[in-house]
């Protein structure tokens with residue numbers, strides 16, 4: 001069974017109350033940023049709803065009943081998941097039709113039928129319209145758990161028919177204590193700060209290759225600023241990298257440059273380890289240009305999970321970033337001009 005994450009006790013109590021009071025909403029929209037454990041919480045709630053003998057008071061799944069076993073083996077007939085067929089693609093009308101068909105049947109094994117839609121904001125327009133009909137005519141004993149980082153991308157007609165559930169963001173001390181139990185890494189301040197306090201993301205910075213990858217991307221971004229590489233070269237280099245993550249890094253670097261411009265201290269930066277370089281950029285870049293670039297990054301972040309051409313999107317961003325950096329202030333070029 002999916003263990004409850006350390007910081008999700010309060011969230012779990014709120015969710016299990018629904019069950020305890022026999023008023024489980026037909027659709028719950030779980031909202032929270034990346035790294036808080038939305039999928040884990042949804043899975044746990046699904047397990048609890050399907051389990052035939054959940055634990056008293058906590059309503060945590062027993063892990064031993066037939067329903068729990070079927071779910072663990074991936075064969076529970078009343079559990080469905082709807083996600084894009086490939087990351088970044090839409091949830092399509094065909095996929096939604098499959099779900100609608102399922103909803104016409106009664107739950108076959110458990111008291112409830114549970115459907116998890118993740119990420120819910122990836123439904124395309126036709127899928128959304130079909131889904132709206134499901135919400136308007138609720139199926140018997142069916143619970144739909146929708147997961148999203150960006151509820152603003154869902155139409156109000158859908159959101160207003162769901163019970164919204166915002167995940168708790170844990171405090172710094174709790175995240176630090178949890179990280180210390182999960183990783184041997186000593187320096188937890190940087191991962192915490194880069195993950196903006198989201199525990200699972202911070203752990204990924206401690207254990208995976210995310211940190212070296214970020215350093216590499218920052219180096220390439222600086223080379224572009226110094227006119228040592230071309231935007232097309234870097235776009236080609238970044239082609240295989242996770243686009244949303246890249247945009248989050250770019251947004252945080254530009255936002256930190258703006259903060260440096262206003263004299264922010266190291267503690268106020270999202271990237272304290274890069275302060276020296278960010279400071280230098282703040283000294284030579286134009287503030288209006290930086291704000292424009294930030295807007296471009298934000299607009300790109302909104303569409304990055306759609307079917308937009310990602311290579312072109314990044315080329316545009318990188319060209320804009322290079323233009324922002326005047327050639328004359330690049331150290332190597334400045335030296336050349338002096339020698340001529």
Ligand SMILES: [Zn+2]
Pocket residue numbers: 050051052053054061062063064065066067068
């Ligand atoms: Zn069970």
